[in-house]
Amino acid sequence: MTNRAELTRRDILKSGAAVASLTLASGVTLMAFGGSADAKGADAGKRWGLLIDAGKCDADCSDCVTACSTENGWGHGDHGSPETDPAWIRKVTLKEQSTGRTVSAPIMCQHCEAPPCVDVCPTGASMQRPDGVVLVDKHICIGCRYCMMACPFKARSFVHEPVADQKVNAPRGNGTVESCTLCVHRVDKGRIPACVEACEQAGHSAILFGDLNDPDSPISKALEQYPSIALRDDLGLNPAVRYQNM
């Protein structure tokens, strides 16, 4: 193990809220801590997204919700009600008013390119990673819930009661806001999000995961070939989650 003392001290002096210094420190840290080439962190050249094919989604299946809850350790609280329980992902079944056609799909954080939750957050806890994933920095979230007021998709939950035995990769605590992380802890280590895995295992493969910035990725090709929509497209937020056959 290398000696972290000298470099860390310098990093601490340089670090702060400024992104530039963080990026600089990131490079230094990587070398100092014996980083390997395959772990560079969130890649600004990528934009992770999901394409949900409502035509393949089974109205009676909620494996994606169960998988997310298991992976990230959220669910029914000890004292809560459905109104106060968190829901990082939820299933809805809809009926088209004009035709009577029914359709089912999961709704989670849409990871907007222009996220209103990030705009309104007073402390900057609501933030966007270089690869477009929208997260809550619970270290500085003060629990004001303005992001929940701003989110057009009801994608965020406020933790209404103390929690214990959290998952190691999904810290969550009373009095802060949380939402779908696109399983960044898995993606950063080269694994697909839990909901994508569960949907595939259930035999539906209704959630397609991939890099929207890569024109050769399956998700980009699918978006190019078939019509899809973004929820509340009128708001111009350009979500990274899109829907087919809605």
Next chain:
Amino acid sequence: MIMRIALLLACLAAPVWAGDLMPAIPVATGDPHPEGNDYMRRNHMEMMKHDRDLTLREGDRDIGASLGQCFDCHAVEVAGEPVGYDNEQHFCRTCHDYAAVKVDCFMCHTSKPSTDIHRTMATADEPNSIAAYLTRVEGAEQ
């Protein structure tokens, strides 16, 4: 603040004061920190705070100072089970209770070691790796 605690520790370390007044620091496993214990005592929070921002905001998970890594060597077991922060024998608490410095970490983070399958990069032969997934998806398309 840190200086004051250090000073306090120094005073209390005098032989006359030793004994029950000192925190009973649990013995850790593994190699000692190359930075030395003094450095770790003073700077562990700064190190963790620095790296938490890198991990969360930049997605850099190849980090040098994480809670999980503390647990690797420092976790205290009672009757074969690691204890949580609610137990006063938890290694963070032995010193922090003594110094009366509040720890905010465990309102959100787990305070027990756990097997973290996502600590290492996925290899292409793991079925849930992005590489294996993309191969399957592209195969299904053709």
Next chain:
Amino acid sequence: MERTIYREIRATPQVMQLGGLLAAFILAALWSVYTVEHHGHVITGMTNQIVWGLPHVFAIFLIVAASGALNVASIASVFGQKAYKPMARFSSLLAIALLVGGLAVVVLDLGRPDRLIVAMTTYNFSSVFAWNVLLYNGFIVIVGGYLVLQMMRKVDPRLVKAAGLVAFLWRLALTTGTGSIFGWLVARPGYDAAIMAPLFIVMSFAFGLAVFILVTLWLFTLSGRIFGDALLIRMGRLLGIFAAAVLYFTAVQHLTNLYATEHGGVERFILRDGGIYTLLFWGVQVVIGGLAPIALVFLNPSRSSTVLAATLVIIGGFAQIYVIVIGGQAYPLDIFPGFDVIEGFNEGIVNPYAPSIYELLLGLGGVAIALFAAGLGAKVLRVLPTNLSDANLPADR
């Protein structure tokens, strides 16, 4: 006419008893905060659908009224109405007190109030909320400075007038900011409207003056000082004009929304089908808090009419903010236009909300903090004139 003399109110047993009562409310609010902190917000009526509840109604009322309470000082210094001059000091003090009470409620309702320092040191400048933190802090500093200048001996009156102007402009910015907290929420059909900012400004004129009238009268009665009928009736007429302005802006707000088909749903909800919200809107906000006080002060101008009108404007104001804050969240988000939700929890339906005792105690605690601070200020500072009898009023130019 004699010179205006400012004196502290004396600590009569009655004053001390009222102080004790307010302190009890503050303690009850602190107990409520402690309990909510311990158990989490799960014990309140707030949910993941109604994320801002009764505490925010109280807080926004107090913050809006704070900037309005400063109007009396502005009327004197910026608009040169000499009759209002003797009340300018207390107007400034009450403005600060109301703001502190309102902010206390917002802060104590946070999920992590222990992280207030984060809110004060880490700013995201694209957030209206962060701008408001600066506007609120600035308001306290500027109005505080204005108050000090008013109380200092041998200060150039032009300097006081300049400070009054700065404070007046700042308070307009502050209420614009408060209104924009809602006006800039594009996601919610009940909020997304630029008129929120001016609407909040006229609301502040009305609510602030109403609170000022009642609190000042209350302190005058407690300390056995005279508040002249003619002055009170004159302020009542002004309150009537402000209440009419609130009705006008409310009408424009809803007419604009009604014209846009996409907002038809939320308008039908508030104006016709919203149950409690419809009742609060027409019954309490429009009739009790708008038409009734206007009728009182213009058709039957008297001392008691003015007091009653001020009380009704406050009641109507609470109803109005309740309808805006809670009603705007109760109406469902239209995430899937053209679809009905047949399965999905709390999706596409009106979200229920039942405030808990904790929220009520916290809100009342904020009011108590504001009144306690105003009373304490009047007790230790020379801000209240000894005599506001009609014979003693300075004549206007």
